[in-house]
Amino acid sequence: MTKTRRSLSHLVPAVEDLAAITNQAVYTTVPLGSVQVEAGFNPRGRYTADVFTPESLEGLAASIREHGILQPLWVRIVPGGYSLIAGERRYHAAPLAGLAQLPVLNFGQVTPERAEELALIENAQRSNPSIIDQTMSGFKLMARRTGLGQDELVRYLNGVRTGKQDDTHGLGAWLQATYGTGVSVWSQQRSKILNFTPDELAAVERRALDVKAAYELQRLVDPEARAQLLTEAVQGQWSAAQVREAVLTCQAPPPPVRLSVKGLRGDLGKLENLSGVQADKAIKLIEQLRALLA
Template identity: 40%
Template sequence: MSRLTRPKSAQPSALKLQTLLDPQAAALQTVLLERVHLVAGFNPRFQGLTSEEQAALLTPEALGGLVASMQEVIPETGVPRGVIQPLLVRPLDAQTYGVIAGERRYRAAQLAGLTHVPVVIRAVTEREALALAIIENAQRQDTDQITQALAGFRLMSTVSGLSEDDLVKHLGALRRGQAEDTYQLETLLQRTYGTGVSTWSQQRAKVLALLPEERRAVQRGKLSAKSAFALLKLKDRPEERENLLQEMLQQETSPSAEEVHKEVSRRLAEERVLAPSPQIRLKALLPKLKRLDPQRSEEVDALLQRLERLLS
């Protein structure tokens, strides 16, 4: 079944946490599978992945285990087991539902030939649904640190209505005690990830500074998050940063974070050694002063007087 495109919404205001975290606001039903639709952009698991990598997670081969479990017959009843964990959906209209969480289960149900699926229905807005999708996905145990961090910042941005840049600034102000937690982000983070504002402001925010290829390397298991963070020290040397990343990816075994830190430190120290100090540069210029004409000598004298004032 084709995906439905999510319309762009206006600049949002903050969402209420009770709407997102209240399990009482749900109803369990069994509905026709054909009445359930996928909505583009609601799968946090795909964040940071290429379209090819996303497709690889949804092939019949990748879904084979889920399909087999759904087709397994329950001995006591002789009925196929079907979908064990309900899909989380919201009403799109009077007849259809949009998937908030459970895309792989939905696709597996199609492959298994199921006609009905169990669903938990949440009457929420599109923004609330997006936040719920991220919260639901946060319960997964196999989520890598990059995907989790990107999803977490998307969740906070969705809930607060703040842009990514403003959100990072707000988290920093909260950590320093310079702002009130108007959007209840501490509660949201603790309930969803078991960590608070301090961790997300100081550690998780580093993920946002990584280059896309660095994020993908971590997501693919080619590099640890700590190793990727070590490359941030080379932010002012993009070419060397890219070269070092490629060197690490070409190694048979992934370098440890300690090895990457040492290599980055070595390159930075090497640059400091190669760059002549101001004293050496001044000393090299002294012989040239004797060859200046009167007019340029006056200009140099003015510069020297300015230098003396700066150093005094």
């Protein structure tokens, strides 16, 4: 049976609704240099460092050279020019394709919060955004709506979920309307994504690892063991259950022999200080150990 992946399909507006949204904007062509990218606005650029490198954009640049930019970028007016709302990969690929002018939909002087909402809509109507994109954008939008920092926001959501906190910011209704999920999902599951390592984020983003499998990796405290297990999970295409089993194996207490060896290593230097009967006993014990290991 094929497992259905939850998407942002409810965010994709009907044709007439999308037309109503884009009719708010003015189609025009602007110089490439007049468009600026707000640092951290695009969630993918925050966790995938190479997403906008020339190598990763070459395929898109080749398409633009042949066909031009088929879908205009979305921008808003800011002091000194325009700020990009959506279309950052097209923006970076344009100069690689030799373009100096960009086709844009100009939404005027919309707020940063509305710009992020528009970015979600634009991305959703083009493709099925990843859970990483959804989560990073969602938490950023909630932070802007509430004025809360990331840790405070997660505590707030947990408080609302458990009934210890009134939803004074109305996030429950907003999450349902925007993502089709509620406070429980965002406080208990999506918040875990905020603690993914860059490599884990990249693996989930490129669909090399299921997000539920990545959740299981967070049980490991040792960063090196966590990174090693991530590599094995991606190479083996492990399920969440397989990752959980491997994590439990890593967390299992070491066998008594391993603990004894670890303690013995620290005591070996003291052997040189032994003399007389004690030295003879030590030599006999070492000979017995060598015979046992032979």
